[in-house]
Amino acid sequence: TIAPQTDFPVPANVFAETVTEVEHYTSSLFRFRVTRPASFRFRSGEFVMIGLPNAEKPVFRAYSIASPSWDEEIEFYSIKVAGGPLTGHLQKVNVGDTVLMRRKPTGTLVNDALLPGKRLWMFATGTGIAPFASIIRDPETYEKFDTLILCHTCREAGELTYGRNLVAALKADPLVGELAQNLTLYDTLTREDWPRTGRQTDLMASGKIFEDLGVPPINPADDRGMICGSMDMLRDTKAALEGFGLEEGANNRPATFVVEKAFVD
Ligand code: A2P
Numbered sequence: 001t002i003a004p005q006t007d008f009p010v011p012a013n014v015f016a017e018t019v020t021e022v023e024h025y026t027s028s029l030f031r032f033r034v035t036r037p038a039s040f041r042f043r044s045g046e047f048v049m050i051g052l053p054n055a056e057k058p059v060f061r062a063y064s065i066a067s068p069s070w071d072e073e074i075e076f077y078s079i080k081v082a083g084g085p086l087t088g089h090l091q092k093v094n095v096g097d098t099v100l101m102r103r104k105p106t107g108t109l110v111n112d113a114l115l116p117g118k119r120l121w122m123f124a125t126g127t128g129i130a131p132f133a134s135i136i137r138d139p140e141t142y143e144k145f146d147t148l149i150l151c152h153t154c155r156e157a158g159e160l161t162y163g164r165n166l167v168a169a170l171k172a173d174p175l176v177g178e179l180a181q182n183l184t185l186y187d188t189l190t191r192e193d194w195p196r197t198g199r200q201t202d203l204m205a206s207g208k209i210f211e212d213l214g215v216p217p218i219n220p221a222d223d224r225g226m227i228c229g230s231m232d233m234l235r236d237t238k239a240a241l242e243g244f245g246l247e248e249g250a251n252n253r254p255a256t257f258v259v260e261k262a263f264v265d
Pocket of ligand 1: 125126153154155189190191199200201230232233234236237
């Protein structure tokens, strides 16, 4: 392993990990991978606080872990905000650089917070796809649900590349590829032409999403939901699921859907 290089002392209770891979998708989106500390355990779908060793008091932000719990590395999917307290610097990381990671992962978008069901619906906008990148790569999810439906809505086509590449790679994977035949990616655009356009919330309200997928409208007996996006998206998607009779759950009180705010900065 490569010894991490830091300009400042690493704070207590923080891992200093080395960047192993960086991939940029658009002027505002990229993904990177870091080494995984041997003692770091998390459940697929959880988030962790990350920061950079470039200040006496590093800025930490909550990031969903996009890699599954069995992966040897940790993956993150991030926006880039010019001048953003963290992403302004984070977008410049290169292989070999150090990223700080707090030791304790947490989150509600986990299998344990949902009752068993037939279909798992994952609703994401923008970088809200990150926790689902973890969940769809975890064989446990396929044990718990017969069908996985990943809904991803973005403004422009380049923003769908991460999800598209991920699902294609998963389906081609010799180990999990067979399981992933039960996964469907339903991605839509709102500000560019695309085979499917419109917000997920509108497509649920019109029933088009169910027609397109050939499944019955969401119902509490069969369907489970996970939501990750902006505050407005969470509010509207939550209202839609409640309209179908689903109820919000938590780690200590599993129910039929769970919600988490996507990272914004
Ligand atoms: P739209 O282009 O119609 O606003 P943002 O970058 O603003 O978070 O948006 C990311 C994607 O989420 C866009 O496609 C956007 O659609 C969509 N979106 C924004 N707000 C909502 C909402 N309240 N419910 C559903 N989708 C939303």
